Ligand SMILES: Nc1ncnc2c1ncn2[C@@H]1O[C@H](COP(=O)(O)OP(=O)(O)OP(=O)(O)O)[C@@H](O)[C@H]1O
């Protein structure tokens with residue numbers, strides 16, 4: 092019967108092509124807008140850390156002076172980063188910041204190119220579960236005794252070394268030679284939760300260098316910096332000892348006990364610094380946030396976005412109400428035919444099913460077109476607003492989700508018209524033509 | 525095969541209550557060809573609709589094949605219509621988007637027959653009414669008489685034991701009407717019980733049994749055979765007076 096109803100539905104759709112097109116258009120625009128906003132929302136709202144989410148903690152310090160902003164900072168100073176390393180409580184801990192340099196190879200014909208770099212500690216890769224294709228992170232000892240070693244990503248490895256195993260080979264950063272010790276796989280966290288200060292949906296850096304090289308090579312911060320103090324910073328070394336916030340700090344704490352111990356340690360650290368004349372505010376403190384709390388703290392999903400999703404759903408409802416009206420008019424016109432079908436043996440349920448299947452077909456078409464609109468809208472957003480691919484990529488789940496909500500919502504809209512028509516009293520329509 | 529006992533049907537609208545049938549009693553036996561006549565508005569169509577389970581009734585009992593079907597569910601009555609009853613309407617009521625074969629196929633679809641069985645029966649039914657060659661035509665491409673024959677084929681395709689026809693020849697000229705009547709007679713001879721409402725006295729007389737409905741009640745002529753008809757006439761008039769629609 093299903094295919095019979097499909098056939099009847101298709102004939103009926105063909106019989107009123109403009110009306111059908113109008114309905115498909117209405118539903119598809121509603122679905123398109125809903126999918127677009129929902130897709131953006133979903134991309135923003137994911138927590139890519141997965142099960143590690145509750146073991147990884149961003150560290151925050153309220154280190155600013157009196158009469159400054161009352162909010163705890165998202166980043167910390169270099170001197171605090173060096174001090175926090177003294178704690179032995181975390182299983183792993185890393186400090187890092189975003190920088191960049193001109194990249195060259197030994198090949199004289201190679202055009203130098205500017206690349207983003209992350210200066211960090213060797214535990215970065217284990218902490219964030221970064222997969223390696225070749226080699227491994229640099230040795231832990233290098234985090235203290237700097238060495239010119241790098242980890243690069245697969246894409247850069249392709250561009251520099253044609254994708255071969257490049258462990259042991261050399262590349263140049265700002266004309267200094269570095270030895271490649273590892274190549275990581277394509278690793279794209281969205282949102283980029285480990286560094287939300289420099290664009291939560293920006294691409295990952297292609298090069299990772301030991302943080303211990305920063306004072307030597309004087310890598311400038313390419314990310315956002317904040318400072319509460321009007322210090323006169325004349326050189327890089329003064330910057331390292333300034334009150335400027337520019338590093339991110341993460342710790343791995345595996346148990347509740349470890350978390351409590353570390354929090355206590357942080358409070359003690361704040362006390363100690365207050366004794367030295369820093370951390371002047373009365374509410375000075377240290378905090379740790381797991382990944383989800385960190386995403387929330389940084390408002391990765393803006394409030395506007397939630398409102399937008401709500402509005403677009405409302406818009407979809409308006410489209411559906413319109414559709415309900417059109418369907419009602421269309422179906423009731425067919426009452427005489429339904430009268431005949433009922434007279435020669437169709438039950439109400441069979442008539443209801445027939446019309447619901449017609450509605451579902453319109454819904455499915457609306458879903459497919461809606462998906463197309465969403466895809467076009469997202470491409471437009473990408474090209475117009477440089478939002479970054481991560482944010483505007485149509486999530487795979489949408490390919491199932493879009494037709495599904497299209498069908499379900501049109502079925503909801505079609506329920507009343509189909510119910511009305513299946514209640515047709517056959518005798519009324521049989522008396523005359 | 526069919527028995528109605530004291531069936532009443534009252535149509536209620538805002539202004540009036542119409543007693544379309546009142547204390548309606550009728551028995552029809554297997555294989556009969558019953559012609560129903562009567563003045564306009566006397567309740568003939570109402571009777572057929574109730575007999576065909578297209579409409580419910582206000583009071584009384586209706587037995588079909590000995591089973592009381594006064595209160596069957598929609599599903600059940602649809603199945604009974606589909607399997608036991610064939611309908612022929614004055615206005616043909618073919619589905620205009622479907623070609624002849626597809627029209628005839630409709631009841632077979634609801635019956636759940638497979639494609640092969642459906643095709644066999646469609647061809648058989650259309651051959652019976654002499655229109656197999658025009659299977660792929662749309663109803664609009666046929667004359668009225670041909671359309672009615674298709675409607676008969678549709679009613680026959682499910683091999684019902686019981687055919688209800690409401691003025692099947694009402695929209696046809698007398699030649700066409702006679703053809704359709706001959707077809708119905710053949711069908712009846714093959715064993716199908718037929719109840720046919722008609723305004724055409726000549727056609728009615730060709731049926732084996734005639735009943736007249738007057739203001740919602742039956743006057744079975746066969747009961748009066750050999751009786752003094754003047755009494756009947758008087759009875760009619762009295763019924764007429766008693767059964768006028770009353771304002772409420
Ligand atoms: N749906 C309805 N609502 C209200 N009254 C109705 C309805 N259907 C029929 N009637 C009334 O019931 C009575 C019987 O109608 P019915 O259609 O059975 O007459 P009929 O004998 O078939 O007449 P005709 O020969 O003109 O077709 C009429 O008075 C009619 O007005």
Ligand SMILES: [Mg+2]
Nearest residue numbers: 568569570690
């Ligand atoms: Mg009538």
